[in-house]
Amino acid sequence: MSLLAPAEPAAPPGAARRQPRPPAARRLWRKATPYAYIAPYFTLFAAFGLFPLVYTAFVSLYRVELQTPGEMEWRGLGNYTAVFTDEFFWLSLRNTFTIGVLSTVPQLVMALGLAHLLNYRLRGRTFFRTAMLLPYATSVAAATLVFAQLFGRDFGLINYLIGVVGLGPVDWQTGTVASQIAVSTIVVWRWTGYNALIYLAGMQSIPQELYEAAEMDGASRWRQFVHVTLPGLRPTIVFTAVVSTIGATQLFGEPLLFEGSVSGGISHQYQTLGLYMYEQGWGFFHLGRAAAIAWVMFLLIVVVVGVNALVARRRIRKEAGR
Numbered sequence: 332m333s334l335l336a337p338a339e340p341a342a343p344p345g346a347a348r349r350q351p352r353p354p355a356a357r358r359l360w361r362k363a364t365p366y367a368y369i370a371p372y373f374t375l376f377a378a379f380g381l382f383p384l385v386y387t388a389f390v391s392l393y394r395v396e397l398q399t400p401g402e403m404e405w406r407g408l409g410n411y412t413a414v415f416t417d418e419f420f421w422l423s424l425r426n427t428f429t430i431g432v433l434s435t436v437p438q439l440v441m442a443l444g445l446a447h448l449l450n451y452r453l454r455g456r457t458f459f460r461t462a463m464l465l466p467y468a469t470s471v472a473a474a475t476l477v478f479a480q481l482f483g484r485d486f487g488l489i490n491y492l493i494g495v496v497g498l499g500p501v502d503w504q505t506g507t508v509a510s511q512i513a514v515s516t517i518v519v520w521r522w523t524g525y526n527a528l529i530y531l532a533g534m535q536s537i538p539q540e541l542y543e544a545a546e547m548d549g550a551s552r553w554r555q556f557v558h559v560t561l562p563g564l565r566p567t568i569v570f571t572a573v574v575s576t577i578g579a580t581q582l583f584g585e586p587l588l589f590e591g592s593v594s595g596g597i598s599h600q601y602q603t604l605g606l607y608m609y610e611q612g613w614g615f616f617h618l619g620r621a622a623a624i625a626w627v628m629f630l631l632i633v634v635v636v637g638v639n640a641l642v643a644r645r646r647i648r649k650e651a652g653r
Contacts, residue, residue: 391623397616410623422599423607431579433515441523446530463524475588482513504590507600514601517585526571533567569643576635604628
């Protein structure tokens with residue numbers, strides 16, 4: 332007779348020991364934790380992004396005056412009809428497009444060139460990269476007021492330099508083309524360095540082996556830039572073009588402070604859509620019409636971004652099919 336207790340039967344091979352299930356409260360907490368982390372962002376977005384957008388669309392369907400915001404009269408699409416039949420809306424739309432082209436194209440071209448120079452090993456390149464952000468960090472009000480003095484008709488530095496070469500003074504705040512060039516210059520000065528740093532980051536992500544292979548094939552630096560740098564920067568260029576287009580559509584501070592008039596000059600020669608909306612809402616007290624203009628600007632930005640995305644997608648597909 333054995334004094335040892337009979338051994339328990341061994342578990343079949345491969346059988347896993349079952350772990351006890353955690354309590355229901357713990358399982359619920361594990362599922363809710365990721366949503367709790369992102370809840371602050373969506374709460375702020377709903378309060379300061381989604382709600383104003385929806386409420387602006389609601390207000391655009393009513394007649395609302397700034398003096399009596401509580402009295403709302405249903406107009407339907409009347410505010411939109413009034414906007415589209417106003418000649419100053421089309422003038423501001425044309426000015427926005429013109430100033431956008433005059434500021435975006437030189438800005439991105441100059442930023443691309445500066446980024447290409449800073450991509451080489453230069454002495455003090457850290458200083459130059461930091462200095463690129465100084466215009467962006469400068470206040471819009473301060474920069475615009477300084478440029479307004481530079482473009483002064485009688486005592487401005489720009490007209491003084493023009494006079495040195497024998498040309499007559501230019502009225503930068505009255506002429507249509509001159510005033511739009513002046514406003515565009517402020518935008519170019521503020522945003523060129525910012526876009527240059529974005530391009531520089533994109534250039535540094537391009538593999539160095541591509542440049543070495545191109546150099547071994549006898550490609551000059553210009554051909555390396557055209558055939559290696561630009562294709563590698565195409566997504567970055569599309570991004571900066573879209574962002575700059577959105578910024579040009581929403582341009583407000585520079586034209587407002589350039590002369591201090593919400594009408595954008597004596598003949599509305601540089602009034603943008605942002606200034607036109609401000610004039611309707613806080614100059615003429617038509618909040619409903621201003622809300623309609625805001626939604627027109629929003630839809631315009633959506634169309635522009637959609638067209639840019641469609642063009643970029645077709646280009647990618649065309650290159651992938653080669």
